[in-house]
Amino acid sequence: MRLDNPAAADELRTRLINENKTFTRRLWVCGGPGCLAAGAAGVFAALADAVAGLGLAGSAGMSCELSGCLGLCEKGPLVQVEPEGWLYAKVTPADAPEIALETLSKGELIVRLLDDPKIPLKDDHPFYKPQRRLIMSRMGRTRPDSLEDYVAAGGYSALSKALSELGPGEVSRRVEASGLRGRGGGGFPAGRKWAACRSAPGPVKYVVANGDEGDPGAFMNRSLMEGDPFSVVEGMTLGAYAVGAAEGFIYVRHEYPLSVARLKKAVGTAEERGLLGENILGSGFSFKLRTVEGGGAFVCGESTALMASIEGREGQPRVKYVRSAERGLWDRPTLLQNVESWANVPAIVAEGPEWFKSIGAEGNPGTKVFSLVGQVRRSGLVETPLGTPVGTLVDGAGGGARPGRTIKAVQTGGPSGGCLPREKFDLPLDFDHLPAAGTIMGSGGLIVMDDLSCMVDVARYFTGFLSGESCGKCAPCREGLTLIGRILDDLCRGRGRRGDVLELASLGETLSRTALCGLGQSAANPLLSTIRYFAEEYREHEEEGFCRSGRCQGMFVPEIDADACRRCFRCAKVCPARAATVKSKREPPEIDLGACVSCGACLAECRFGALRAAPKKKTGETKARESSKPTPDDSSEAAAGRCSQAEARTGSQKEKKGPGSKRRRS
C-alpha cells in the first residue's frame, strides 16, 4: 500500500504501535555480524522451531525475531527478552527449548544463560551502562528489513514532518544548527556542507552515502547498514530534499553482501510505499536512490576516490582544492556523508537541533558508535555520547585487560589512527581532543593493546597495511611509506641502526605534509604517536635490539618469575621448540634458552603474568650477528621485508583482523 500523503505515514505508525501492544513477550535474537558468526542463525532456527512446537507461533502475543546488532559481540549469540529487558549470552541451539518454554511462555528468568548471574537486565550490565544509543536505538527492537517496525519505532516521522511542515530550508537549518560533525573520519561540520550544497547553483545535484568502511577491525557502519538500513535511507531522503537533489548513491563495500542486500531491499520497500522514488508522500518531491558496490580498495573510502569509483573510473583520489559540495560527482554539487552521519539526520530533523546538542560534549554533539576490539575482556559495538573518556569504554564497557595482562595502549581511528598510552585514558573521545593528542577519531575504531603488544611492531603493522593500500599515485605515499615500512621492518628484526628513530620521525612528519590525499597525510599517525608515547620501546629496539613485549622474534628471551608462577605448565605445552620442560610438578618449568626460538608463545599463554620478556644475554655468537649491518644490495633481506608487508596486508584485507588477532600464529 502506497502512502500518498505525510499524514498517512503517521496514521500507519499509530496503527502499528497499537498492534504491537498486543505482544506480551518477544525474543530478539541478535542478527549482528558478530552473533551471526558465532552461530546466531542456528539459535534463531532452533528457537523458531521450539516456539512453533509449543504452539506459540503467530498467536498468544509472542514471537521470536532476528534483530540488528545488540553490541556485546564477544558474548554472542545474544538473545534479548522483551518487555523484561533480560539479556542471555552465549546461547546455543540446545538452549532453545528451555528458553521457549520457561522464558517465552512462562516469563521465567534462566539464570545460567546470563553473562553475569547477578545482572539479569541488559541495561544494568557494565557493558551497556556507559552507553547511550541513538544510532543503535532500534537495534534489538526492530526487524532490520521491516519498514513497519521502523515506522512503528518512530521512523519516517522526520520525513513526513519535513514535507508537511518544515520545507527544505528548515530541514537544512536544523542540521546546520545541530552542530553534527561527520562520522566518517574528519568530523567536518555537516551543516557547512549542507549549506554550501544547498546554495550551489545548478539543476542537478547528488547525495552520496559513504558505506565503504575499510578499517580493519571496524564494523560499526556494517552493523548500521545491516541492522537499521531505513535510517540511512530516510536520512539521505531528507538530505536530498534539503539541498535539492533528485538522485543519490549509497556506496557499500563489496565485502559486505548482507549490507548491500539489506539496503537494496530497504530502498525497494521505501519505493513501493511511496517513501522514495517519484512524488514522495504525494509532496511532488522525487528522489531516486541506488546502491553501488565498491571494489574493495581501502582508498575508495576517501571521498574523491569514492566518487571516481561511482563514475566508473579507477578509484583514486584527486587533488581537490574545490569542495565536493560545489563540484563533486560528475562535477555536480554533491553532498557526501558517512552512513552514520546520515543515520543521525532523521532524529535531528524530528527532535530539533537543541535536543541533539544536549547530548555529547561542547562542540561535539551527539553520540558515536565505536568498535571496541583487541585485548579486552568484552569486545563489541559501544555507542556513547561524544566526549566520553577513553577509559570508560576500555575499562568500563570493555571490562579492562584479560587475565594476567595489563593494558598498554589503545589505538583509535582505524589503521591511520594513533596510539594513546594508558596515562591518556581520561582523554575525552571527540573530534577535538584526539587530534590534539596525536590521533584521530576516524570512523570510531578502538583497538586495545596489552603488554604483549610491541608498539614498534604495531607501527610496522599499520604502516605495512597502509603501504599496501596506498593507491600509488603520489610519490610521498607510494615511496615514502615503503621506506618507513622498511626501516620499521629492520627495527623489528633487530637490525636497527643508530639514528633510525629520528629519521623515522622526520620522514613521518614530512609525509603527513606532502601526501596528496588523506590516506598519505594520516598514514604516519601510528608511527608518530608511538614514537611520541613509547620512545623507550623504540630506543630499546634501535640501540639494544630488545623487544620488551616479547613480540619481535629473536629480540628477547622469556624469563619466569617463580613467585608468580602457579605451575600450570601451559607454557610448556604450547612451546613449539619444546624449550620449556617440566622437571618437577612443584617447580616452574625450566626454559632451555639454547633451544628457545624466542617466539613469545609462552608469554601469551601465561594467565598469571609470570613470564616476561628479558633482554638477551650477549654471547659472542649473537654479538657477531647483531653487529653485521645489512648492506643496501642485500636484496634477499629487502625482499623479505616486502613479503612480510604483503602478508600483513592480505591477512587484514581478507579477514579484517586487527593486529591483536593476527598475533601468535605459532
Place this chain on the structure above:
Amino acid sequence: MSAPIETMVSGTINGRTVAVAKDTPLLQAARDNGVGIPTLCHHPALPPDGNCRLCLVEVGGKLAASCLYPLREDGFSVVTESGKIAGARAFVVKLLLSRAPEDECLLRLAALYQTAPDPRLAGDEDGCLRCGRCVRACHAAGSDAVALVGRGRSRKVAGAFLEPPADCAGCLACARVCPTGAVKFRETKNSRSIWGKEFSLAPCPVCGRTVGTPEELARAGLDPGGALCPECRRRAMAGALLALPENAAPKRG
C-alpha cells in the same frame, strides 16, 4: 588579450602583489610573474595531475601543489621558498631518486635540496617516476594505450593485462613527454618499436621523409598509406589556396 577585470583576483607571491585571472593555476601565475617553481609531473600541454609533489609551495602557511592550485579569491599569500618547502622537496627528490638515481634533472635537484637516495629503497631503479605524463599524453593523442596499473609501490606504466597495448599507434607521444627517458623505443629508417610492439613507418609520397606509423596516420584520419609530411602538406595547401577564385576567400570584418 587580458581577462575582464571582474574575474581578476589579486594577492601576493613572495611578498610581491600580483593580479591574475580567477582560477589561474598558482604555478602559472608564479611563472608569469617571473617566479620559478620546480616541477616533474607537470607538462604545459597536458592536464595537471599533482602527483609528484615537487611543486609544493606555501599558501597561507600550508603546503599546496602549485601546478593545480587554483587562485580563486583575493588576498592569497604565497611563498615559494622556505625551510618547510625545501624539506618537502628534498623528501620528494630523495624518494624519486630511488627510481632514477642517474637522472640528471633529479641529481641537480638533489644537489639543490641537499639530499641523496636512501639505500633501503634500492633495487627498483627502472627510471620511471610514475608521474603519468606518458599516460596523459597517450590519452590526449587519442589512444589510452598505456595506463598506470597496480597500486602502492607496484604501480607502473603498462598496457592492459601487462601485454603489448593493442591500441598503441606507435606515435611516441609518451616517449616525448617522459621526463627521464624511461619510455624506451627503437627506430630505424622504416620501422619503430615501442611497448613491445613493432610498427612500419610510412614515407611521405612527395619527399620520402618518414611521416609516422600507418596506425598513427589512421588515428588522425589521414591516409595510412600515403599521407604527406607536415611540410609537404603545408606546401600543398598553400598551392590550393592560391588556386582559389578571388570571391571564395573568406570575408573579414
